Amino acid sequence: MLIGYVSDENYLALAGVSVEFARDGDIVAQAASTASGAIVADLQPGEYRLTLAMPGFGAKHLTATLPAEQPLQLRLLSDTLTGFMWPKWVRSGEAAELRVHSVAPYRAELFRYGQRKEPVELLGWFDEHGPRAMAQILPDEDFSQTGVQFNTVGFTSPGHVRRLAGPQRSGLYYMHVHNERGEFFSFPWVVAPAAPREPIAVLAATNNWNAYNRFGGRSNYINEAGLPPTPTVNARQDLARYRIGNSATQTADNDVYPPLSFERPEPDCFVDRDVEVTDPMTGRLASSLAPGLWRLLAWLEREGFEYDLYSDAQVRNGELDLDAYRVLLTEMHPEYWYAEEYDAVRDWVERRGGRLMYLGGNGADCQVEHVDASRGRYLTRQPDRDRPEEAHLESRFHRTHEPQARLLGVAFTHAGEGTAAPYRVLDADHWAFAGTGLRNGDLFGTHSMHERVPGGASGHETDKRTPNTPPGFVVLAQGTNPDNGGAEVVYRNLPGSGGEVYSVGSMTYIASLLVDEGVSALTRNVLNDFAGRAPRAAD
Known part of the structure; x- marks a missing residue:
């Protein structure tokens, strides 16, 4: 019986994942995923508790009735440090939540990115009593449509979840996170003013950042019409973008495209700890995402121009009063x-x-x-x-x-x-x-x-x-x-x-x-x- 497929956060097939099937408290079968991520087991119909584990990824439990109408899409999150603020844009004084995945205790500090990286607030160290207590768990299926739902499983204590208010000064903020394994990750946060303060408004292209974000295995450029039935083994062979050309994949009626969730980490907005604003803009996408915006804001500050920063969403919903600028x-x-x-x-x-x-x-x-x-x-x-x-x-x-x-x-x-x-x-x-x-x-x-x-x-x-x-x-x-x-x-x-x-x-x-x-x-x-x-x- 084909149970389903197992993949990582980028919808890449995982081979060799150990899968345990339990029923009424007894282990009744074991399997390992194949090269395509397929899980095959000889089971009687009914409800089972599945446990999945693989080195370098977070293990997880789930309950499923088998056989399912369609093969299950099971997702494991790698041990790589990542995170984001949610919401990703606020006004000064509005609260946002720190959402970080780390398999080791981590330290978080907020910076404002302008002409210089200015430290704003040390949030402290984050850990709990259990092993890997700060590790997150991915939803199964296509979470590029629904969001990663970090901080929703097991994070009930206020000590687990940190919320902070948007600083009074508008601008591009970055959270710096590093953990005891020596990993470092950073991610942006757009803070608009509570009320217009300066004569100049700058528009952060947050819609664009999301369009290029492939976390979850989908962006507006790969699998844009939805995840295919099986995870990717080799991108050049499996993705329609490379098999038939990107322009050929974006010809269906717009209404068939599922939405893309903003509630995901944005790895391509990462800025390394030691990078300064006048350093070369490395990588394929950083130059056209938040690190590129940073260069504009740094120039404005160097030239003595004060500004307020807004996201696309804040223009759409009217929070940016254009007539005030x-x-x-x-x-x-x-x-x-x-x-x-x-x-x-x-x-x-x-x-x-x-x-x-x-x-x-x-x-x-x-x-x-x-x-x-x-x-x-x-x-x-x-x-x-x-x-x-x-x-x-x-x-x-x-x-x-x-x-x-x-x-x-x-x-x-x-x-x-x-x-x-x-x-x-x-x-x-x-x-x-x-x-x-x-x-x-x-x-x-x-x-x-x-x-x-x-x-x-x-x-x-x-x-x-x-x-x-x-x-x-x-x-x-x-x-x-x-x-x-x-x-x-x-x-x-x-x-x-x-x-x-x-x-x-x-x-x-x-x-x-x-x-x-x-x-x-x-x-x-x-x-x-x-x-x-x-x-x-x-x-």
Whole structure:
């Protein structure tokens, strides 16, 4: 009888897991999982207590009626240190819970990440009397949809669970955790102000962080339509992304995609203990997730700009009062927006004079549907060019919404993808270049901390004007990427409302802010003007 399959937190098949079957208090059978993670045993129908164990993973018990209608999906959590704050975003004074998985006693300390890593609060050491008492237990089945549910099994004593209030100062906070085994892990926490305090708001792309989070075996890029019946043995052979191509897997109707839970650790937002803000941005994803946001915030503080930080969810639910701010800044890769979020920002700019600085690339490209406080559905079906109602769409941000170029002036295209290069000045007489010393034809953005796609401030994924770009956008500079794939830096003033938009269209732009004077000077000029800190120079 096929009982089911056993896999780890990333839905990788586990071979050699010992499985014990008990009934009425007696052990009636034993088995070991096969190379595919399959568990096979000769059992009579009925209810059994299963015990699973494997070195390097947490053992667990569960009860199941066998045979089940479908093979069981059994999940074991590796002994690797991990964790997150829940909720992952709060306002100052609101409480969040520390959720950590550690097989050894651990120490937790809160830091604020700005121009420096500033220690905020030592939470102390965490342990209990039992062995491995701080280890968590994974739910079985597809918890990428439901969340990992840390702190829900056996954690009933207040001493087990630590809740803390969001600090008074808004910003990006990181929890540092290390344990007696010598492991270290860190994870972000977005703290918005209880009420607006500064003239500048910064938007943390928390929807994007979740879209790329594969903890549980699913993200918006692998197994996006749900976990397959059997766990992964070899990604290149088993995952549809590699067998038939990613674009082929994202063509079903959006409604078939299950939600992705925010209530999961985010390993790719990790920042090592000794990393400083001006160090190279290592790894594949860190540069476009929370560690990338850190570089923007550090630059703002270095230049003397005070700001309030918010998550995507806090725009959607109205906690970010846009009318209380002069300027809204995005980070490196704000790809996934709620419909309500997009509408709010567009209306603020076009009707009420808001000033938007889009400092990333491939932004507002896909829509997220709010499911509940811990889940979102990612609507990433490609538009069908043969359908008249979709033929005008230059991106995947569609269904009920307009092409993002109507707000941002630019939209992602594949030209130049995976390359990086400096920008070339095209309109040095524009007020944005005043005092920079840059002239038409000059290059800037030659220095970058981006290691995944090194080469310059225009890169990785780049945006350009499209047929949907409204009149009034002027091009200040363009990346020198091959195949005419350079990002376009554009500016627009909306005479009716007084709103303004500055877009750079590049995922590597922020990686140059701290190390390239041309990028820094241009951005400083625009932000000084938008924030009302300096009079505008004449064109």
